[in-house]
Amino acid sequence: MSFLTSLFTADGFLGPFLRIASYVVLAPLVGGLLAGLDRKVTAWMQGRVGPPIIQPFYDVRKLLQKENIAVNRFQNFFVFLFLLFMVFTGSIFFLGAGFLVVVFSFTLACLFFVFGGFSVRSPYGHIGAERELIQMMAYDPMIILVAVGFYLAAGSFETRSIYQAGQNGILIAYLPGILAGYLYILTIKFRKSPFDLSMSHHAHQEIVKGLSTEFSGKALAAIEVAHWYENVLLLGIIYLFFSFHPLIGVAAALGAYFLEVFIDNSYARFKWGLTLQSTWIFTLMAGVSNLVILHYLLTRR
Amino acid sequence: MSIMKKSPWIVHYNASSCNGCDLELVATLTPMYDPERFGVINMGNPKHADLLLVTGSVNARNASVLEALFDQMPSPKAVVAIGICATSGCVFAEAYNVLGGVDKVLPVDVYVPGCAARPEAILDGILRALDVLERKRLELKRPPGPAAGEGKGTGIL
């Protein structure tokens, strides 16, 4: 557990390069296992056996064996940029950089994926990309408010300081509403029902595969791996809230993940209007109210 | 290292089936038979799939569709004809617009007879196709011989 802890602290016994390397190497393993666990738990909930936990690795390995087909020359380039910047974002997050830089780099990475969807002349791809943009518009305010909440509670935008505040138990005490709002948008980011409008996993199709329709083989494998990196980053933010005890932090992160799996299996897909409305309203109710109360409490002292 | 055998993704096309075999196929995908324990996922998109499962016989209209779908699948890929109509056209083989079974248009790797084909048989057919896939993957790795399969198409579509 101290290994995990040292991943966050500024002056651990691991140098920053080692930290980046451990993220780059370990995050896809963790992410892939989480994806496999997702499918296993979903299978249990549906009364069946399900695939082995390492099935996602089998999937990626198979995808890498496939022929290189494409609709146009440049679509895979965007997916490559998506993967590259997702790895970059996760690395700088675990390095302890400014949280806003992490958020903006994250947005950039996700936008490359959207442009990948747009880059092909495909109706399914385009609608998937448009829906992905609507999803981004839906969750973007909340993620900025998470940054604002961290700033108010910890006094700084630096992930290092936020981690410190988390260790002192400040974050969870001051920001319960922000956490609730973050869990809400986590459903969008993990592409779980009810918010899997743009790119469905497995059997929940509506616009075929949406954003990822025109990608195959190595590009599809890259998308999958980039999502693993992304999931680890997003769960890392949950860990921040509970970093006062590493075990609780990891348990909370896993708990959030399985909560999302549970929600995935319980809900049908929302329409985009309902997605946008409900997310913004929940952001206001949970996130903004938390911030206003916190501000009032902090300035009263 | 049986890479293809561990993760077969399917796309299903109903050529001109009465939907009997389609229903049986969908039933195969339910928790009762749980194909996902073998890694089978219904992708619905040829670009993501390894196996093309076809039900129903081929006619003049859907011949081009089948070709387009097959073309958009990346190698290694295999075709499974489900039901007797897809295998040979069955009682409809003499109809004026029916060309026959799927093998009139595409190279079929596994035939699953039946009317309607039973879920257990369909699952068995999918699993036999896995061996075919693995063999094709190894063939692709070897230098292309005169009998090379559908590896590098011309991409006319």
Added chain:
Amino acid sequence: MDTLPIVIFLILFPFFLSLACLSTRTIAVRRTAAVPANLVLVGATLLLLSRTPKDPLLFIVEVPLVEHLLPFAEIAVGVLILYLALWSRRTIVALLAGVQLALGLAFEFLFASAAHASHNLFVDRFSILMALIIGILGTLIANYAVGYMAEYHRHYPEVKDRRRFFGFLLYLFLSAMFGLVFSNNLKWIYFFWEITTLCSFFLIGYRNDEPSQESAFLALGINLLGGIAFSAGILYLFHHTGILELDRMVAEGKGYALIPAALLAFAGLAKSAQMPFSSWLTAAMVAPTPVSALLHSSTMVKAGVYLILKVSPLLNGTLAGIMLTFVGGVTFLLASFIAISQSNAKRVLAYSTISTLGLIVMCAGVGTYEAAWSALLLIVFHAVAKSLLFLCVGVVEYKLGSRDIEDMDFLIVRMPKVAAMMNIGLAGMFLAPFGMLISKAVTLRALVDVHPLLGVILAFGGGATLFFYGKWMGKMVTSEPGLQSNEDRISPWEWITMVTLSGLTIAVCLLFPVITHGLIDPYIQGVYGRGPTLERFNLILIVAIMVSLLVVFPAGLLYQAFRKDYRFVGPYLSGGNLERAAFLGAMDQKRPADARNYYLANYFGESRILRIGLFLSSFFIIVMFGGVLS
């Protein structure tokens, strides 16, 4: 002391250029003279930059000729505006012009003898920053206009060729803008302000058809409203304190300066098309593209926020300041919402401009040193990226015959170079690591330090901005093999300007530390006594992202363009592909497979949100004046 001649040169030289433009009949002579003239202007601006004084310099400029002529010139302008309004039978505008003229005359009769200011001109880093924008962007756009207006008249042969007048107005405008940012005497600022209003009026109405005239008079009317407030503010200030200089007003005005500050802020709000005055800017998009780029995005509207920023220290901590913040906030949020539902490219850009200016006004209202810092950053980055966008849209409009975003499919294939530059501009408006995003991060911190709800406004507006720019960019990057690229008949004037501006958009991001360290930080330090800090590690990260993009993009695209191992297939159309991207639709009709953008008109429709914005902003302005009057 070396800076005063350059300042005077910058104010007067464009004026002589404008007269030269008007008098030279041969277009070839104008074109040939334009290049060295523009270069001289840019050179002078850069020379001024090199001689940046450490502290603000106030110049005693006592030229009796100017002192006598200025009131007459001012009255003449007022009479001209009144005449134009009456001649076109626009009663409201005529009424406003009359009131403004009356205020001007009143000042002359009441105070002419006593009104005397010595420190009429000044130079500080903020005005040098503005001068850089005016000088560099202004000359680049004037350059572009040479090629653009030729094409304009080819496209619209029914429009009378008044390019001499156009050039005259353009350079007169530049002269007035220089005068505006270098003047310390409020009367002078007001005079230059009115000149810019007049230039805007004639430039919007260049085409001389019904919609252009409507838009021109709308702009005139609203800016007259601002001008009246400005004039009234000067009157009030002089009557109570005898102060006529801006720096003295901020430093010594005390209680009496509050009402003039609010009035000047009101004038700035009108000039910067904040709600409820935003309609003139969206209507002004009928003007030729160089006008939109120069006046209505990078320069003239910046004069409005410039004035607001200058007087904001006076409003700091008052109810009026808070109301100003809310006006800016409402404008920022609602304008970005409306932009989602617009498909006309210039309208989207107009609302985006209004939105960014709203953010700057919000920072001005907040009044902390951090907020002022972010405001200056926003001014710089927005001016560069937005003018690039307008110019690219102008070129694209000719090739496509439409300025609708829905017609910009496959632009990356049809017009690769222009689309690439447009993508740089679009990215420059909302993507990391470009400047606007850095400014937004800084602004977030500045706003949250005052109250988190202000940060909430930024968060939601930022989400909306992401959406409407993202879908525009996506529209353009669709790649379709087999389409012909058609980029001929774009003049070298236009190419040079667009390429330079693209380079500038990237450069200002890379040079961000230099710009802040050299110009912005010292200014903030001087006015507020504190300087902002930015974590160096984060800066390195941002520059690293930019550098990696600059390297990875060309390399990756080249690699993709030349690799041979792809097998190309059609898009997924359920197997029904005919020739790649077409399918057999209903009634066996062959149809192309296309998709349109989402415009979400039910949620973000212009009329509904505009109404909300008008109501809220008017309410806040009323309270603002209530606050200062009590």
